[in-house]
Amino acid sequence: MSSAVQDDRPGPPIAEAAPARMDDDALAAELQALDDYQRGENAAGRRIGMPVLSEIGNRRGSLTREQTQRRHRREKAERAAAERLQLAARQARTRIGRPGTDGRQPVAVDGKHAGRVWRGRGGRDWFGQMEGEKERTLWGTRWEAADAIVQVVDARTAKAAEQRRRAEAPAGWVAAAEGEGFEALDVVRLAGPESGAAWGRPWRVTRREEHPGGRVSFRLEPADVDRPWEGLVLFADRLGRFVRPSASALAELPPAPFRVLQPKEYSERRLLNVSDELSCLGKVDGCTGYSRRALELLASVEDGCSVDPAADMREIAGLAEELVRVVSDPDHPEFWSRRYDRSSAEHAVRWATWAAERFADGGGALTEEYREVLQHPH
Numbered sequence: 001m002s003s004a005v006q007d008d009r010p011g012p013p014i015a016e017a018a019p020a021r022m023d024d025d026a027l028a029a030e031l032q033a034l035d036d037y038q039r040g041e042n043a044a045g046r047r048i049g050m051p052v053l054s055e056i057g058n059r060r061g062s063l064t065r066e067q068t069q070r071r072h073r074r075e076k077a078e079r080a081a082a083e084r085l086q087l088a089a090r091q092a093r094t095r096i097g098r099p100g101t102d103g104r105q106p107v108a109v110d111g112k113h114a115g116r117v118w119r120g121r122g123g124r125d126w127f128g129q130m131e132g133e134k135e136r137t138l139w140g141t142r143w144e145a146a147d148a149i150v151q152v153v154d155a156r157t158a159k160a161a162e163q164r165r166r167a168e169a170p171a172g173w174v175a176a177a178e179g180e181g182f183e184a185l186d187v188v189r190l191a192g193p194e195s196g197a198a199w200g201r202p203w204r205v206t207r208r209e210e211h212p213g214g215r216v217s218f219r220l221e222p223a224d225v226d227r228p229w230e231g232l233v234l235f236a237d238r239l240g241r242f243v244r245p246s247a248s249a250l251a252e253l254p255p256a257p258f259r260v261l262q263p264k265e266y267s268e269r270r271l272l273n274v275s276d277e278l279s280c281l282g283k284v285d286g287c288t289g290y291s292r293r294a295l296e297l298l299a300s301v302e303d304g305c306s307v308d309p310a311a312d313m314r315e316i317a318g319l320a321e322e323l324v325r326v327v328s329d330p331d332h333p334e335f336w337s338r339r340y341d342r343s344s345a346e347h348a349v350r351w352a353t354w355a356a357e358r359f360a361d362g363g364g365a366l367t368e369e370y371r372e373v374l375q376h377p378h
Helices: 024-043 050-092 142-167 247-251 263-269 275-281 288-302 309-327 336-360 368-375
Strands: 094-096 105-109 112-119 126-130 136-139 173-175 187-191 199-210 216-222 232-235 242-245
Touching: 024 050, 050 094, 050 142, 094 142, 105 142, 112 142, 126 142, 136 142, 242 247, 275 288, 275 309, 275 336, 288 309, 309 336
Parallel strands: none
Antiparallel strands: 094 105, 105 112, 112 126, 126 136, 173 242, 187 199, 187 242, 199 216, 216 232
16 A cells, blocks of 8 residues: 555555556556545545646556557557468469469469469569569569459459449439539438448539529538528539439428529529517517517418418508517616617518518519419328
8 A cells, every 4th residue: 555644544555565566457456446545535525635646647647557558559450460360361362373374373263364473583583473564562472463454353353343332322322424414492311421421411403593604503501400500502513423312312302492493483582581680589588489470480480381471461460569568668677778679560560561561562472383383281
């Protein structure tokens, strides 16, 4: 145990044995005991002196270093064992033939000719060369040169298999024809980078734009979630491979948002500058219920779910008038500090009333096409 004692209290549980002579369980047990000691002292409100803290820190460092070194040695030994097994497996697939007239020995991998190996002029080094290639590599032994050929064959085989896998359309998706382009509202998945997933996330085409010089670009937004800020712009000449969803795969995705399906309708409703005022008033005592109901109605108008936006905006104006009444109570102790709230509520009344009149006059009114969608939803 430790020689550093505080008053009449027992010292920290530091063993006398050197960490290198302790087994793994003993190392872990002493580290846990040191942690428990410090937590116990702190919980009891007892101050641990600096000499003891220093001794604990030094001992913990020695124990941790020993644990780390052992872990590294184990990992190194495991890697070496795995490499030996892999080498034995490769050698079992390798056959080195007799030397030809040029002194070079053919190397077959899985029964197929893959390259040649031969001894260098000095007699100590070996060269390896893949079939059909001019480049050669230098190795210390014949088996090292042959094994390098096997590894190249395996790497090329794996790369070819990965390319075939990436060329296949994912389940539920169909590869597009070569040269095929995008149309508005199309849902697609683009081929992924070589080091990533074979196919990217689903995208929805939301805009097509023509540029000077004949270039065409497409605006794409995520089709699996409504996050327009994660969108991207893709030029037609950089299109690359893509796939389209089958009917079942498309049905599993969320429907296109209103702002994408009916951009004109959506832009008209986004002119309603009421939501900020209503949101701020929702935090004021006595206004929460009115504000919540008004925001729900406003969301239905802005998202195109309202069949009669003029009537809904009139109701929003009425709710805003109730908000004006709540924040205008002269007997309230915070009457004078609510001036900003009164101004916000009055603005909400004016804007909602103006929007109701605009809707009633035909501004931002539902098109017949979209009204049919509301009456007969999918």
